[in-house]
Amino acid sequence: MLREEIWQRLEKVPDPRSPRGRVYPLPCLLAALLCALTAAGHDAVCAAGQWVARASPAELARLRMPVDPWTRRHRRPDESTFRRLLVRLDRDALAAAVLGPAPDTTGPDTPDPPPVPSPPGRTGPALAVDGKTSRGARRPDGSRVHLLGVAAHGDGRLLTQVEVDQKSNETTAFQPLLSGLDLTGVTVTADAMHTVRANLDWLVTAKNAHYLAVVKANQPTLRAQLAALPWTEVPTADSTRGHAHGRDETRTLKAATVAHLDFPHACQAVRIHRWRRQTGQRPGRETVYAITDLTFAQASPAQLAALARQHWHIENKVHHVRDVTFGEDASTTRTGNAPANLATLRSAVINTLRRAGYRYIPAGRRDHTTPTAALDLHGFP
Template sequence: LRPLDLTNVLVAADALHTVRANLDWLVTAKNAHYLAVIKKNQPTMWAFLAGLPWAEIPTGATTRDHGHGHDETRGIKAATVAHLDFPHAAQAIRIHRWRRVKSRPATRETAYGITSLTFEQAGAALLATFARQHWHIEDRQHHVRDVTFGEDASTSRTGRAPAALAIFRGAVITAIRAAGYRYIPEGRLDHVTATAALNLHGFP
C-alpha cells in the first residue's frame, strides 16, 4: 500500500492485519480510513466489543440474499464508542449473519469490527455495504485461507514470515482454482505428493 494514494480511501482489514501500528499508519501517513475485523486473536478488544450493550442498540441495516442453494440474512449494528483501544477508532460494529445452505442445518455467526469512520461519515447502512464487499473477498480468499490452511491460527507473526506464507497460500489457491476445482480441500487432497504438487504448478 505504500506507493498508493489512499487519501479518503477505506481500507478493509481482516483479523490478521488488525494491528495498531498498521491502522495508525493508514490514518496518519496515508490519510485513509479503515474497517478492521476484530477476532479472538485480539482477546481484550474482542471481549470489550462483545460486552457492549448491543441489545439496546437498534439494527441499522438488514440485507438478505438467496441463491446458489443458500439463504443468508445479515444485520448490522454500529455505535459510537469513546475510548476504543485502537488508534483513531470511532465506531464499534456488530454483524450478525444467519445462513442456511441446502440440506444443512442453519448457522449463526456474530462478527465484530471497528472503523475510523465517524457516524456522520458512514452510518450502519453504508458500513454494511463496505462489510459486504470485504466479505466477498473473505469468502473467496480469506475464508479459505483460515478454514483450509488455518491462517488466523498461525503463530508465525514476526518478520517477513507471515507475508511469505500468505503468498504461498495464495499461489496454491489460485493454482487449484485454475485446475478446475470448485472446492479447495478437494484440490489439496488430489495433490498431496511432491510430484502432484509440482504438476499442479506447471513444473515438469
C-alpha cells in the same frame, strides 16, 4: 486494452538475464505470456509455447519477435525460454508494470500512484486486503507460495500484490503492499489478521486513509470490550437477506459510536449477526465484531454494511477466478518467482477482460483464443 502505451510499461521491467546470448527482448516475451494466458485453455507455462507456435508471421511481428537473419523468419520462443524467465523475473516490477498505473511520458520518470475506483453505491473509494495460498506450489521445505493482494471494491480489480516471506506472515507485508498507493480518503477493509495497532495507525496517520477491520480472538481484550457493549439497546441499522448457491442468509448490522476503546482512531464499533441455512445442513448463527475510524457522519450503518459485504469481492472476483478459471491451485509451478509472476499475469488478464465489459471471465477467454484477438484486447499495435 490493458493500458495505454503497453510496450512502454513492459520495457520498465528489469531484465534478469545476462546480455550475452540473449535472443528475445524481454517485452516481447512478456507480451506473449500475457496474450497466451488470455486464451481459454492456456493456463500453464507450457501453453505459452504452444500459443506462440500457432501465431502467424503478422502476429509475431506485432509481438516484436526477432527475425532470424538466415531464414528471414520470426523466431518463436519455446516453453523453457518462458519458464526460465518467470523464475528469475522481479515479481514486484512485473506487478507494477501490468497492474499499476500507466507511465507518464511527459512528466517526471516516477509515475503517480494509481487511482482507486469507487464502487457503485458509495461516495468514497474502498479497497480490500486479503491473502491467497497457491496450494499446489509446495516447495521442498513444505511451505507454500502465499500472496497478499489489494483489490478495489466493486469491480474487484487487483491493484498490486506482494509475496509473503516464508518466515513471516501477512501482517509484516501490509505496509509494503499499500505504501505505493495513493490512499487519501480511501477505506481499507481487512480481516482479523490485519487488525494490528501499528498497521492501522500507519494507515490513518501516514496514508490519510480509513479502515474497517474485523476483531476476533487474536485481539481478546478488544473483542471482549466490543462484546460487552450494550448491543440490546442499539437499534438494528441495516438488515439484508440473500439466497445464492443453495444457501439462505440474513445479515443484521448494528453500529455504535465509541470513544473509550483502546485502539488507534476507533470511532465506531460494529456488530454483524449472520444467520445461514445451507441445503441439507442445520441452520447456523455467527456474530462478528468490527471497528472503524469512520465517524457516523462519514459512513452510515448501511454504508458500513456495504463495506463489510464488498470486502469479499477480492475473494470472489480475483482469488476464486484464478483458482477455478486458470487452475492456479492445481498448478505445481513452485521454483523461484514463477508462481507469483504467473499469478500477476493471470490477474492482469482478469482486469483487462473486466475492463472490456466481461462479467464472466471464462466467456471472455473463449472470445480471445486466437493470437490476433488477444493482441487486440491488450492493445498491442
